[in-house]
Amino acid sequence: PIANEEGLLGILEIVSDQPKKLNSINANKLLDIMPFIVSAVERSKKEEENLIEAIIQKECTSIHPSVHWKFTKEAREYIKTQVTTKSTPTFKKIGFENVYPLYGQIDVRSSSNARNNAVQKDLSLQLSLVQKIFEKTLEEKSLPIYEQFTFQLAQYHSVLESNFKVDSEREITNFLKDDVAPFLKLIKKNHQELKPDINEYFDKIDSDLGVIYYYRKHYDDTVRLINRSMSKHLDHRQEEAQKMYPHFFERYKTDGVEHNMYIGNSITKENTFNSIYLYNLRLWQMHVMCEMENKYYSNQHQFPLALDVASMILVFNQPLSIRFRMEEKRFDVDGTYNARYEVIKKRVDKACIKGTEERITQKGKLTIVYSQKEDKEEYLRYIKFLQSKKFLDEHVELLELEDLQGMTGLKALRVGILYHNVKDNKKYYTYDDLMETITS
Numbered sequence: 001p002i003a004n005e006e007g008l009l010g011i012l013e014i015v016s017d018q019p020k021k022l023n024s025i026n027a028n029k030l031l032d033i034m035p036f037i038v039s040a041v042e043r044s045k046k047e048e049e050n051l052i053e054a055i056i057q058k059e060c061t062s063i064h065p066s067v068h069w070k071f072t073k074e075a076r077e078y079i080k081t082q083v084t085t086k087s088t089p090t091f092k093k094i095g096f097e098n099v100y101p102l103y104g105q106i107d108v109r110s111s112s113n114a115r116n117n118a119v120q121k122d123l124s125l126q127l128s129l130v131q132k133i134f135e136k137t138l139e140e141k142s143l144p145i146y147e148q149f150t151f152q153l154a155q156y157h158s159v160l161e162s163n164f165k166v167d168s169e170r171e172i173t174n175f176l177k178d179d180v181a182p183f184l185k186l187i188k189k190n191h192q193e194l195k196p197d198i199n200e201y202f203d204k205i206d207s208d209l210g211v212i213y214y215y216r217k218h219y220d221d222t223v224r225l226i227n228r229s230m231s232k233h234l235d236h237r238q239e240e241a242q243k244m245y246p247h248f249f250e251r252y253k254t255d256g257v258e259h260n261m262y263i264g265n266s267i268t269k270e271n272t273f274n275s276i277y278l279y280n281l282r283l284w285q286m287h288v289m290c291e292m293e294n295k296y297y298s299n300q301h302q303f304p305l306a307l308d309v310a311s312m313i314l315v316f317n318q319p320l321s322i323r324f325r326m327e328e329k330r331f332d333v334d335g336t337y338n339a340r341y342e343v344i345k346k347r348v349d350k351a352c353i354k355g356t357e358e359r360i361t362q363k364g365k366l367t368i369v370y371s372q373k374e375d376k377e378e379y380l381r382y383i384k385f386l387q388s389k390k391f392l393d394e395h396v397e398l399l400e401l402e403d404l405q406g407m408t409g410l411k412a413l414r415v416g417i418l419y420h421n422v423k424d425n426k427k428y429y430t431y432d433d434l435m436e437t438i439t440s
Contacts, residue, residue, distance in 0.1 A: 002034070002041055009041045066246045066267055067324075067331075070094055094324040095334055099248070099264035100278050101316050103345055104285055106230055106292055107256035108223060109308040109363050118215035119169050120160050126212040127153050127160070127172070129201050130180055133187070133194060140191055149183065177210045218304035223255055225303050230257040230292050237288045244284070245277040248322075250331070256309060257292075261285070262322055262331075283382050285313060289366060290391040293417050308363035311417070312349050315370040315379065316341050340407070344369075347404050354400045360412055366392065368413040369401070376413065383415055390418055 002010045014030075016022050063071055074092050081089040108114070131153045138146050156172050188198045206213035231251060238249050247263035263281055265273040289311045296309055320341060323334040333342050348369050351360050361367050368379050376398075386392045393416030401410040 002038055004038055004042060009038065009045070012037065064248050064250060066242070066248045067094070067096070069269055070096075091326070095321060096248075096262065096264065096266040096323075097321045098319040099262040099267060099322060100319050101322075101333075101341060102261040102263070102281060102285055103259070103314040103316070104289055104312065105256060105258040105349065106289065106296070106309050106311045107254070107258075107349060107361065108226065109310050109361075111223070111255035111307075114305070114307055115216070115219050116164065118219040120164055121215040122212045123169070123172050123176075124157065124160050125214070126176060126204075127157055129204065129212075130176070130184070131157075133184065133197050133201060136194055136197065137187055137191060140193065149180070173211055181210070219307075222303045222305040222307055226296060226307070226309065227253040227257055229295060229299060233292055233295050234259060234288065237284075237291070241281065241284050244280060245273075247277075247281060248331070260331075264319060279378070282315075282378075283385070286366070286368075286379075286382055286386060287391065289313065290386065290417050293366075294419055297419055310349075310361040310363050310365070310367070312361050312367045312369065314345060314348060315368060315375045316344075317370075317372050317375050344404070344407060344410070347407075348401070348410065351401045351404055351410070354402045360399065360401055360414070362414070365414050365416050369410055370412070371410055376411065379413055383413065387415075392416065393418055 001008055002012055012030075014022065071094060074094060078089055078091055081087075131150065134146055134150045134153065138150065152175070156175065159168055159172070184198050184201065188195050204212055204214075231253065234251055234257060241247070242249070245263065246268050247261055248267055249259065249261050251257055251259035261281065263273070263278055265271055293309065293311055300306055321334040322331045324331050333339060349359075349361050352358055353360055360369070370376055370379065380396070383392055383396060387394060395416060397412075397414040399412045399414055401412060404410070
């Protein structure tokens with residue numbers, strides 16, 4: 001046994017291929033080297049624990065390398081206070097003042113409609129299979145309860161086709177799992193001739209969910225693949241952006257990929273920040289979002305569903321303060337005034353153009369939301385540059401957004417993204433060109 005004061009660490013086995021080579025003499029010699037073996041095992045376990053902690057830090061928290069120095073500094077102060085005062089100190093708040101925010105998202109267009117459509121197809125297919133079984137059951141033996149089930153199935157079919165609501169999925173799913181499934185098992189026992197149909201029905205049911213999960217799986221897999229592809233590209237390009245000038249970066253997955261960036265002196269720890277680095281990061285952001293759209297549509301044929309995506313950038317030209325929230329393990333804006341930025345982020349992509357019902361974000365276009373005239377002029381320069389590089393279309397829309405709750409005066413620039421197709425002599429395509437090429 002390999003053990004220390006805390007208990008058993010492992011078992012050491014020594015084997016010889018020659019008889020009588022192992023005995024009490026060389027067994028006693030092990031006593032001399034056991035402390036080294038114990039030490040090696042302890043070190044190995046400690047290294048494993050450190051590796052696990054490192055993976056957790058990387059994958060499960062928002063401590064980005066650009067701000068890690070601040071956490072290290074406060075951790076050292078925490079330990080110093082703990083040692084000198086012999087008490088448990090409070091970990092100081094981690095915050096950064098006067099940093100400029102950048103926000104962007106690539107979102108699946110009409111994701112709710114696409115998922116609802118998948119839900120309806122799955123439930124409709126399952127109801128049809130059940131209905132056929134009950135119709136055959138009625139042919140074998142006419143019972144009122146069979147007729148009642150057939151009637152209820154027809155009603156749910158009608159709900160799916162004409163009056164599908166938020167709670168319809170839950171209601172129909174519960175009916176199929178709690179009422180239909182046990183009844184089918186009973187029919188299977190009493191009607192042997194229906195056993196093949198019922199077995200076929202249960203073979204199509206997802207064992208974990210208890211329902212048919214076919215079209216929904218296509219939707220879920222597509223969103224997952226979109227997120228994985230976009231995130232991988234964004235993370236790769238971020239490594240290059242950090243070399244230009246260090247800044248805080250985080251991205252998270254929803255029905256698409258969103259990202260936050262903050263840049264400023266308080267993050268870099270040095271008095272080297274210049275507004276040119278902010279302008280550079282804004283241009284880089286536009287460039288990368290065009291690349292991400294191109295990457296998605298060039299790989300769209302590999303996904304189970306052909307979903308559209310829409311890109312948006314939110315411009316906020318005033319510096320703000322951010323603070324690490326220990327409870328949520330992530331950074332958030334600090335202060336009442338700065339909270340307006342977070343409110344806009346959550347609502348603006350659902351906003352419509354003033355006086356219309358058209359959403360501000362549209363497939364095939366990059367939308368840049370801003371509030372100041374200076375922002376418009378700055379981003380028009382970036383657009384012109386990316387047009388010269390054939391990333392953006394020539395036509396630029398100047399739009400005004402509808403008033404949101406507590407927010408007025410937001411405007412937007414919207415410009416078509418050009419897509420590259422290496423299989424054709426024509427180098428660049430608009431979204432309509434691309435769809436025509438894909439579907440032809």
